[in-house]
Amino acid sequence: MSQTSFEIQQAAVIGAGTMGRGIVMCLANAGVNVQWVDNNPQMLEQALTTIAQTYAHNVRQGRIDQAEADARMARVSAAADYAAIRNVDLVIEAVYENLELKQKIFRELDGLLKPEALLASNTSALDIDAIAAATRRPAQVLGLHFFSPAHIMKLLEIVRGAQTSPAALEAALALGKRMGKVSVVSGNCHGFIGNRMLHPYVLEARKMLLEGAYPQQVDASLQGFGFAMGPFRMYDVVGIDLEWRARQLAGKGQDAPEVQVDNRLCEMGRFGQKSGNGYYHYEPGSRQAEHDPEVDALVLRVSEELGFQRRDIGPEEILERCLLALINEGAKILQEGIAGSAHDIDLVYLNGYGFPADKGGPMAWADQQGLADIHQRLLALETRQGDQWKPARLIGELAAQGKGFAHA
Ligand code: NAD
Secondary structure: OOOOOOOOOEEEEEOOOHHHHHHHHHHHHOOOEEEEEOOOHHHHHHHHHHHHHHHHHHHHOOOOOHHHHHHHHHOEEEOOOHHHHOOOOEEEEOOOOOHHHHHHHHHHHHHHOOOOOEEEEOOOOOOHHHHHOOOOOHHHEEEEEEOOOOOOOOEEEEEEOOOOOHHHHHHHHHHHHHOOOEEEEEEOOOOOOHHHHHHHHHHHHHHHHHHOOOHHHHHHHHHHHOOOOOHHHHHHHHOHHHHHHHHHHHOOOOOOHHHHHHHHHHHOOOOEHHHOEOOOEOOOOOOOOEOOHHHHHHHHHHHHHOOOOOOOOOHHHHHHHHHHHHHHHHHHHHHOOOEOOHHHHHHHHHHHOOOOHHHOOHHHHHHHHOHHHHHHHHHHHHHHHOHHHOOOHHHHHHHHOOOOHHHO
8 A cells, every 4th residue: 555644553542531542442442543642541541441441342342353452452562751752653642622622732742743643632622723823733732532432432523623624624534534534624623523513502402491391301302302412411421410510620610500500519529420420310339310309409400590480382382493403503513614515514513412313413404494484593592582593694695595405
Protein backbone atom coordinates (compact mmCIF):
# COMPACT_ATOMS: atom_id res chain seq x y z
CA MET A 1 0.00 0.00 0.00
CA SER A 2 1.33 3.42 -0.85
CA GLN A 3 1.99 5.63 2.12
CA THR A 4 1.15 9.28 2.36
CA SER A 5 2.84 11.43 4.95
CA PHE A 6 -0.42 11.41 6.89
CA GLU A 7 -0.97 7.69 7.11
CA ILE A 8 -1.35 6.94 10.78
CA GLN A 9 0.79 4.09 12.07
CA GLN A 10 1.72 5.30 15.52
CA ALA A 11 -0.57 7.30 17.72
CA ALA A 12 -0.54 8.67 21.23
CA VAL A 13 -3.43 9.43 23.56
CA ILE A 14 -3.15 12.01 26.33
CA GLY A 15 -5.49 11.31 29.23
CA ALA A 16 -6.45 7.93 30.68
CA GLY A 17 -9.94 8.80 31.95
CA THR A 18 -13.31 7.68 30.61
CA MET A 19 -12.72 8.85 27.06
CA GLY A 20 -9.00 8.09 26.81
CA ARG A 21 -9.69 4.44 27.67
CA GLY A 22 -12.27 4.01 24.93
CA ILE A 23 -10.18 5.90 22.37
CA VAL A 24 -7.10 3.79 23.08
CA MET A 25 -9.15 0.65 22.48
CA CYS A 26 -10.56 2.06 19.21
CA LEU A 27 -7.02 2.64 17.95
CA ALA A 28 -5.58 -0.66 19.18
CA ASN A 29 -8.56 -2.57 17.75
CA ALA A 30 -7.90 -0.94 14.38
CA GLY A 31 -4.27 -2.09 14.40
CA VAL A 32 -2.72 1.24 15.38
CA ASN A 33 0.05 1.26 17.99
CA VAL A 34 -0.77 3.62 20.83
CA GLN A 35 1.40 5.24 23.44
CA TRP A 36 -0.51 6.49 26.43
CA VAL A 37 0.25 9.45 28.65
CA ASP A 38 -1.46 10.68 31.80
CA ASN A 39 0.08 12.98 34.35
CA ASN A 40 -1.41 10.79 37.05
CA PRO A 41 0.55 7.49 36.94
CA GLN A 42 -2.07 5.70 39.05
CA MET A 43 -4.76 6.66 36.57
CA LEU A 44 -2.70 5.26 33.73
CA GLU A 45 -2.02 2.01 35.54
CA GLN A 46 -5.70 1.64 36.39
CA ALA A 47 -6.63 2.38 32.79
CA LEU A 48 -4.27 -0.29 31.45
CA THR A 49 -5.82 -2.81 33.84
CA THR A 50 -9.33 -1.78 32.78
CA ILE A 51 -8.70 -2.23 29.08
CA ALA A 52 -7.00 -5.60 29.73
CA GLN A 53 -10.15 -6.59 31.63
CA THR A 54 -12.35 -5.40 28.79
CA TYR A 55 -10.40 -7.53 26.31
CA ALA A 56 -10.55 -10.53 28.67
CA HIS A 57 -14.31 -10.01 28.88
CA ASN A 58 -14.53 -9.85 25.06
CA VAL A 59 -12.69 -13.20 24.92
CA ARG A 60 -15.09 -14.78 27.44
CA GLN A 61 -18.01 -13.48 25.37
CA GLY A 62 -16.47 -15.12 22.30
CA ARG A 63 -16.21 -11.78 20.47
CA ILE A 64 -12.46 -12.12 19.93
CA ASP A 65 -9.99 -14.94 20.57
CA GLN A 66 -7.11 -14.81 23.04
CA ALA A 67 -4.53 -14.19 20.31
CA GLU A 68 -6.47 -11.12 19.11
CA ALA A 69 -6.83 -9.83 22.67
CA ASP A 70 -3.08 -10.26 23.19
CA ALA A 71 -2.31 -8.50 19.90
CA ARG A 72 -4.57 -5.56 20.80
CA MET A 73 -3.08 -5.24 24.27
CA ALA A 74 0.46 -5.47 22.86
CA ARG A 75 -0.24 -2.38 20.72
CA VAL A 76 -0.78 -0.26 23.83
CA SER A 77 2.08 1.03 25.93
CA ALA A 78 2.45 3.57 28.69
CA ALA A 79 4.69 6.54 27.93
CA ALA A 80 6.42 8.41 30.72
CA ASP A 81 6.32 11.84 29.13
CA TYR A 82 5.79 13.80 25.91
CA ALA A 83 9.40 13.29 24.83
CA ALA A 84 8.66 9.56 24.59
CA ILE A 85 5.91 10.15 22.01
CA ARG A 86 7.82 12.56 19.77
CA ASN A 87 7.73 10.22 16.72
CA VAL A 88 4.00 9.50 16.56
CA ASP A 89 1.85 10.44 13.55
CA LEU A 90 -1.17 11.50 15.59
CA VAL A 91 -1.90 12.61 19.12
CA ILE A 92 -5.45 12.54 20.47
CA GLU A 93 -5.84 14.63 23.60
CA ALA A 94 -8.58 13.62 26.08
CA VAL A 95 -7.81 15.55 29.28
CA TYR A 96 -10.23 17.68 31.30
CA GLU A 97 -12.51 20.03 29.37
CA ASN A 98 -10.46 23.16 29.96
CA LEU A 99 -9.24 25.40 27.14
CA GLU A 100 -6.08 26.68 28.86
CA LEU A 101 -5.01 23.15 29.79
CA LYS A 102 -5.57 21.90 26.25
CA GLN A 103 -3.71 24.90 24.79
CA LYS A 104 -0.77 24.25 27.09
CA ILE A 105 -0.58 20.62 26.03
CA PHE A 106 -0.90 21.45 22.31
CA ARG A 107 1.83 24.11 22.61
CA GLU A 108 4.17 21.68 24.26
CA LEU A 109 3.46 18.87 21.80
CA ASP A 110 3.86 21.21 18.84
CA GLY A 111 7.42 21.89 19.93
CA LEU A 112 8.24 18.19 20.07
CA LEU A 113 6.37 16.33 17.36
CA LYS A 114 7.53 15.93 13.78
CA PRO A 115 6.09 18.68 11.57
CA GLU A 116 3.68 16.44 9.64
CA ALA A 117 2.08 14.92 12.77
CA LEU A 118 -1.60 15.59 13.44
CA LEU A 119 -2.84 16.99 16.72
CA ALA A 120 -6.44 16.23 17.66
CA SER A 121 -8.63 17.12 20.61
CA ASN A 122 -11.56 15.09 21.90
CA THR A 123 -13.16 18.22 23.33
CA SER A 124 -16.97 18.10 23.48
CA ALA A 125 -17.50 21.76 22.71
CA LEU A 126 -14.39 23.94 22.94
CA ASP A 127 -13.12 26.14 20.10
CA ILE A 128 -10.79 24.09 17.90
CA ASP A 129 -9.33 27.27 16.37
CA ALA A 130 -8.39 28.55 19.82
CA ILE A 131 -6.64 25.24 20.51
CA ALA A 132 -4.93 25.30 17.09
CA ALA A 133 -3.77 28.86 17.72
CA ALA A 134 -1.52 27.54 20.49
CA THR A 135 0.52 25.73 17.81
CA ARG A 136 2.50 26.63 14.71
CA ARG A 137 0.71 23.88 12.76
CA PRO A 138 -2.98 24.90 12.69
CA ALA A 139 -3.38 23.05 9.36
CA GLN A 140 -2.75 19.80 11.22
CA VAL A 141 -5.03 20.47 14.17
CA LEU A 142 -8.58 19.16 14.30
CA GLY A 143 -11.22 17.77 16.59
CA LEU A 144 -11.83 14.06 16.89
CA HIS A 145 -14.97 13.97 18.98
CA PHE A 146 -15.65 10.43 20.14
CA PHE A 147 -18.82 9.55 22.04
CA SER A 148 -18.95 7.67 25.31
CA PRO A 149 -18.20 4.76 25.56
CA ALA A 150 -15.80 5.50 22.69
CA HIS A 151 -15.01 1.89 21.81
CA ILE A 152 -18.71 1.13 21.42
CA MET A 153 -20.39 4.24 20.07
CA LYS A 154 -20.24 4.38 16.27
CA LEU A 155 -20.21 8.14 15.83
CA LEU A 156 -17.08 10.20 15.30
CA GLU A 157 -17.42 13.94 14.73
CA ILE A 158 -14.38 15.19 12.88
CA VAL A 159 -14.12 18.88 13.59
CA ARG A 160 -12.62 21.04 10.91
CA GLY A 161 -10.93 24.19 12.19
CA ALA A 162 -10.65 27.31 10.01
CA GLN A 163 -7.16 26.25 8.96
CA THR A 164 -7.41 22.44 9.05
CA SER A 165 -5.98 21.15 5.76
CA PRO A 166 -7.91 18.85 3.41
CA ALA A 167 -5.09 16.29 3.83
CA ALA A 168 -5.53 16.29 7.60
CA LEU A 169 -9.28 15.80 7.19
CA GLU A 170 -8.70 12.98 4.75
CA ALA A 171 -6.32 11.26 7.15
CA ALA A 172 -8.90 11.60 9.92
CA LEU A 173 -11.66 10.20 7.70
CA ALA A 174 -9.42 7.27 6.74
CA LEU A 175 -8.70 6.60 10.40
CA GLY A 176 -12.42 6.79 11.21
CA LYS A 177 -13.05 4.18 8.55
CA ARG A 178 -10.31 1.93 9.91
CA MET A 179 -11.87 2.16 13.35
CA GLY A 180 -15.28 1.23 11.93
CA LYS A 181 -16.80 4.59 12.84
CA VAL A 182 -19.53 6.58 11.17
CA SER A 183 -17.56 9.78 10.63
CA VAL A 184 -19.22 13.12 10.13
CA VAL A 185 -17.28 16.31 9.42
CA SER A 186 -18.46 19.29 11.44
CA GLY A 187 -17.47 22.93 11.30
CA ASN A 188 -16.13 24.56 14.42
CA CYS A 189 -18.80 26.01 16.70
CA HIS A 190 -19.70 25.56 20.34
CA GLY A 191 -20.81 21.93 20.71
CA PHE A 192 -20.22 21.10 17.03
CA ILE A 193 -23.26 19.42 15.41
CA GLY A 194 -24.47 17.02 18.07
CA ASN A 195 -24.02 18.88 21.34
CA ARG A 196 -25.04 22.20 19.84
CA MET A 197 -28.40 20.70 18.85
CA LEU A 198 -28.69 18.92 22.17
CA HIS A 199 -28.59 22.21 24.05
CA PRO A 200 -31.99 23.66 22.98
CA TYR A 201 -33.54 20.19 23.08
CA VAL A 202 -32.53 19.66 26.70
CA LEU A 203 -33.41 23.24 27.57
CA GLU A 204 -37.01 22.59 26.53
CA ALA A 205 -37.07 19.38 28.56
CA ARG A 206 -35.78 21.23 31.62
CA LYS A 207 -38.20 24.14 31.16
CA MET A 208 -41.10 21.73 31.02
CA LEU A 209 -40.12 20.35 34.44
CA LEU A 210 -40.56 23.83 35.85
CA GLU A 211 -43.79 24.44 33.95
CA GLY A 212 -45.53 21.27 35.10
CA ALA A 213 -44.00 18.03 33.79
CA TYR A 214 -41.98 15.39 35.65
CA PRO A 215 -38.80 13.68 34.41
CA GLN A 216 -40.51 10.35 33.85
CA GLN A 217 -43.25 11.96 31.75
CA VAL A 218 -40.75 13.78 29.53
CA ASP A 219 -38.65 10.66 29.04
CA ALA A 220 -41.70 8.48 28.41
CA SER A 221 -42.91 10.79 25.69
CA LEU A 222 -39.57 10.84 23.85
CA GLN A 223 -39.01 7.12 24.36
CA GLY A 224 -42.53 6.57 23.03
CA PHE A 225 -41.42 8.40 19.89
CA GLY A 226 -38.55 5.92 19.71
CA PHE A 227 -35.55 7.61 21.33
CA ALA A 228 -33.29 5.06 23.04
CA MET A 229 -33.43 7.26 26.14
CA GLY A 230 -35.24 10.40 27.14
CA PRO A 231 -33.10 13.40 28.16
CA PHE A 232 -33.23 12.78 31.91
CA ARG A 233 -32.30 9.13 31.64
CA MET A 234 -29.50 10.24 29.32
CA TYR A 235 -28.24 12.71 31.94
CA ASP A 236 -28.27 9.96 34.53
CA VAL A 237 -26.04 7.86 32.27
CA VAL A 238 -23.68 10.71 31.31
CA GLY A 239 -23.54 12.10 34.87
CA ILE A 240 -25.58 15.15 35.90
CA ASP A 241 -22.51 16.47 37.72
CA LEU A 242 -20.42 17.03 34.56
CA GLU A 243 -22.33 20.15 33.49
CA TRP A 244 -22.81 21.21 37.12
CA ARG A 245 -19.03 21.17 37.68
CA ALA A 246 -18.41 22.86 34.32
CA ARG A 247 -20.82 25.67 35.31
CA GLN A 248 -19.03 26.03 38.65
CA LEU A 249 -15.62 26.14 36.96
CA ALA A 250 -16.79 28.68 34.37
CA GLY A 251 -18.48 30.72 37.10
CA LYS A 252 -21.57 31.18 34.93
CA GLY A 253 -24.91 29.63 34.17
CA GLN A 254 -25.47 28.29 37.68
CA ASP A 255 -28.33 30.72 38.43
CA ALA A 256 -30.44 29.94 35.36
CA PRO A 257 -33.88 28.66 36.46
CA GLU A 258 -33.65 25.65 34.12
CA VAL A 259 -30.65 24.16 35.91
CA GLN A 260 -31.98 24.50 39.46
CA VAL A 261 -33.28 20.92 39.58
CA ASP A 262 -29.90 19.65 38.34
CA ASN A 263 -28.12 21.81 40.91
CA ARG A 264 -30.22 20.45 43.77
CA LEU A 265 -29.76 16.86 42.64
CA CYS A 266 -25.98 17.35 42.52
CA GLU A 267 -25.93 19.08 45.91
CA MET A 268 -27.68 15.95 47.24
CA GLY A 269 -24.95 13.79 45.69
CA ARG A 270 -27.43 12.45 43.12
CA PHE A 271 -25.09 12.44 40.12
CA GLY A 272 -26.92 9.77 38.12
CA GLN A 273 -26.45 6.07 37.55
CA LYS A 274 -22.89 6.07 38.93
CA SER A 275 -24.05 7.25 42.36
CA GLY A 276 -27.15 5.05 42.50
CA ASN A 277 -29.45 8.06 42.30
CA GLY A 278 -30.06 10.89 39.89
CA TYR A 279 -33.32 11.74 38.17
CA TYR A 280 -34.10 8.09 38.91
CA HIS A 281 -33.13 5.53 41.51
CA TYR A 282 -30.85 2.58 40.71
CA GLU A 283 -30.54 -0.50 42.87
CA PRO A 284 -26.90 -1.46 43.59
CA GLY A 285 -25.36 -3.01 40.49
CA SER A 286 -28.44 -2.27 38.38
CA ARG A 287 -28.85 0.09 35.46
CA GLN A 288 -32.62 -0.08 35.64
CA ALA A 289 -33.98 3.46 36.04
CA GLU A 290 -36.68 3.39 38.73
CA HIS A 291 -39.17 6.18 39.30
CA ASP A 292 -38.31 8.09 42.47
CA PRO A 293 -41.13 10.12 44.08
CA GLU A 294 -38.48 12.13 45.95
CA VAL A 295 -37.39 13.60 42.61
CA ASP A 296 -40.97 14.54 41.69
CA ALA A 297 -41.27 16.27 45.07
CA LEU A 298 -38.02 18.13 44.39
CA VAL A 299 -39.19 19.23 40.93
CA LEU A 300 -42.44 20.49 42.44
CA ARG A 301 -40.60 22.35 45.20
CA VAL A 302 -38.12 23.99 42.84
CA SER A 303 -40.75 25.14 40.38
CA GLU A 304 -42.92 26.54 43.18
CA GLU A 305 -39.94 28.35 44.73
CA LEU A 306 -39.24 29.90 41.33
CA GLY A 307 -42.84 31.08 41.14
CA PHE A 308 -44.10 28.86 38.31
CA GLN A 309 -47.82 28.15 38.06
CA ARG A 310 -47.68 24.48 37.19
CA ARG A 311 -50.00 23.10 34.53
CA ASP A 312 -50.58 19.73 32.88
CA ILE A 313 -48.16 19.15 30.04
CA GLY A 314 -49.19 16.35 27.71
CA PRO A 315 -46.95 14.00 25.75
CA GLU A 316 -47.72 15.83 22.47
CA GLU A 317 -46.42 19.14 23.80
CA ILE A 318 -43.28 17.43 25.12
CA LEU A 319 -42.59 15.89 21.73
CA GLU A 320 -43.41 19.04 19.82
CA ARG A 321 -41.12 21.27 21.84
CA CYS A 322 -38.19 18.87 22.07
CA LEU A 323 -38.27 17.82 18.43
CA LEU A 324 -38.82 21.29 16.98
CA ALA A 325 -36.01 22.68 19.13
CA LEU A 326 -33.72 20.02 17.67
CA ILE A 327 -34.84 20.66 14.09
CA ASN A 328 -34.64 24.45 14.27
CA GLU A 329 -31.06 24.28 15.58
CA GLY A 330 -30.24 21.65 12.96
CA ALA A 331 -31.49 24.06 10.28
CA LYS A 332 -29.23 26.83 11.63
CA ILE A 333 -26.29 24.42 11.61
CA LEU A 334 -27.06 23.63 7.99
CA GLN A 335 -27.52 27.23 6.86
CA GLU A 336 -24.24 28.22 8.55
CA GLY A 337 -22.40 25.43 6.74
CA ILE A 338 -21.39 23.75 10.04
CA ALA A 339 -22.85 20.52 8.61
CA GLY A 340 -22.27 19.62 4.97
CA SER A 341 -25.77 18.18 4.54
CA ALA A 342 -28.97 17.35 6.37
CA HIS A 343 -27.99 13.71 6.04
CA ASP A 344 -24.82 14.35 8.07
CA ILE A 345 -26.94 15.83 10.86
CA ASP A 346 -29.18 12.78 10.75
CA LEU A 347 -26.14 10.49 10.96
CA VAL A 348 -24.99 12.32 14.09
CA TYR A 349 -28.38 11.93 15.76
CA LEU A 350 -28.90 8.32 14.70
CA ASN A 351 -25.43 7.15 15.72
CA GLY A 352 -24.63 9.36 18.70
CA TYR A 353 -27.90 10.38 20.34
CA GLY A 354 -30.28 7.44 20.03
CA PHE A 355 -32.70 9.10 17.60
CA PRO A 356 -35.14 6.43 16.33
CA ALA A 357 -33.65 4.77 13.25
CA ASP A 358 -37.03 4.21 11.58
CA LYS A 359 -37.62 7.97 11.51
CA GLY A 360 -34.38 8.55 9.61
CA GLY A 361 -33.00 11.32 11.86
CA PRO A 362 -34.39 14.72 12.88
CA MET A 363 -33.94 16.39 9.50
CA ALA A 364 -35.41 13.48 7.54
CA TRP A 365 -38.31 13.39 9.99
CA ALA A 366 -38.88 17.13 9.45
CA ASP A 367 -38.89 16.54 5.68
CA GLN A 368 -41.51 13.83 6.13
CA GLN A 369 -43.69 16.28 8.06
CA GLY A 370 -43.13 18.88 5.35
CA LEU A 371 -41.15 22.04 6.02
CA ALA A 372 -44.19 24.27 5.44
CA ASP A 373 -45.84 22.44 8.33
CA ILE A 374 -42.71 22.65 10.51
CA HIS A 375 -42.47 26.37 9.70
CA GLN A 376 -46.07 26.95 10.81
CA ARG A 377 -45.56 24.98 14.00
CA LEU A 378 -42.45 27.00 14.87
CA LEU A 379 -44.33 30.24 14.21
CA ALA A 380 -47.11 29.05 16.52
CA LEU A 381 -44.56 28.34 19.27
CA GLU A 382 -42.95 31.73 18.66
CA THR A 383 -46.33 33.43 19.17
CA ARG A 384 -46.98 31.49 22.36
CA GLN A 385 -43.53 31.37 23.90
CA GLY A 386 -41.28 33.98 22.32
CA ASP A 387 -38.30 34.68 20.18
CA GLN A 388 -36.32 31.53 20.81
CA TRP A 389 -38.75 29.78 18.46
CA LYS A 390 -38.14 32.10 15.52
CA PRO A 391 -37.79 29.69 12.57
CA ALA A 392 -34.33 29.39 11.04
CA ARG A 393 -34.12 31.34 7.78
CA LEU A 394 -33.48 28.16 5.82
CA ILE A 395 -36.78 26.59 6.93
CA GLY A 396 -38.78 29.54 5.60
CA GLU A 397 -36.83 29.54 2.33
CA LEU A 398 -37.15 25.82 1.69
CA ALA A 399 -40.81 25.80 2.73
CA ALA A 400 -41.54 28.60 0.25
CA GLN A 401 -39.94 26.55 -2.54
CA GLY A 402 -41.77 23.39 -1.48
CA LYS A 403 -38.45 21.72 -0.75
CA GLY A 404 -37.05 19.73 2.15
CA PHE A 405 -33.72 19.80 4.01
CA ALA A 406 -32.56 16.98 1.75
CA HIS A 407 -32.50 19.51 -1.13
CA ALA A 408 -30.76 22.28 0.82
P1 NAD B 1 -11.78 12.25 32.76
O1 NAD B 1 -11.86 13.21 33.88
O2 NAD B 1 -12.42 10.90 32.91
O3 NAD B 1 -10.25 12.00 32.37
C1 NAD B 1 -9.32 13.03 32.15
C2 NAD B 1 -7.93 12.44 32.32
O4 NAD B 1 -6.97 13.42 31.93
C3 NAD B 1 -7.58 12.02 33.74
O5 NAD B 1 -7.09 10.70 33.74
C4 NAD B 1 -6.47 13.00 34.15
O6 NAD B 1 -5.53 12.43 35.02
C5 NAD B 1 -5.87 13.33 32.79
N1 NAD B 1 -5.12 14.60 32.77
C6 NAD B 1 -5.49 15.78 33.28
N2 NAD B 1 -4.55 16.72 33.03
C7 NAD B 1 -3.57 16.11 32.32
C8 NAD B 1 -2.33 16.54 31.78
N3 NAD B 1 -1.92 17.80 31.92
N4 NAD B 1 -1.60 15.64 31.11
C9 NAD B 1 -1.99 14.36 30.99
N5 NAD B 1 -3.15 13.90 31.50
C10 NAD B 1 -3.93 14.76 32.15
O7 NAD B 1 -12.37 13.02 31.49
P2 NAD B 1 -13.19 12.41 30.25
O8 NAD B 1 -14.63 12.26 30.62
O9 NAD B 1 -12.44 11.25 29.70
O10 NAD B 1 -13.13 13.64 29.23
C11 NAD B 1 -11.97 13.94 28.50
C12 NAD B 1 -12.32 14.87 27.36
O11 NAD B 1 -13.25 14.22 26.51
C13 NAD B 1 -12.94 16.19 27.78
O12 NAD B 1 -12.51 17.20 26.91
C14 NAD B 1 -14.43 15.91 27.59
O13 NAD B 1 -15.19 17.09 27.34
C15 NAD B 1 -14.40 15.05 26.35
N6 NAD B 1 -15.57 14.17 26.17
C16 NAD B 1 -16.13 13.55 27.23
C17 NAD B 1 -17.21 12.71 27.02
C18 NAD B 1 -17.83 11.96 28.18
O14 NAD B 1 -18.96 11.48 28.03
N7 NAD B 1 -17.15 11.79 29.29
C19 NAD B 1 -17.73 12.52 25.73
C20 NAD B 1 -17.10 13.16 24.66
C21 NAD B 1 -16.03 13.98 24.90
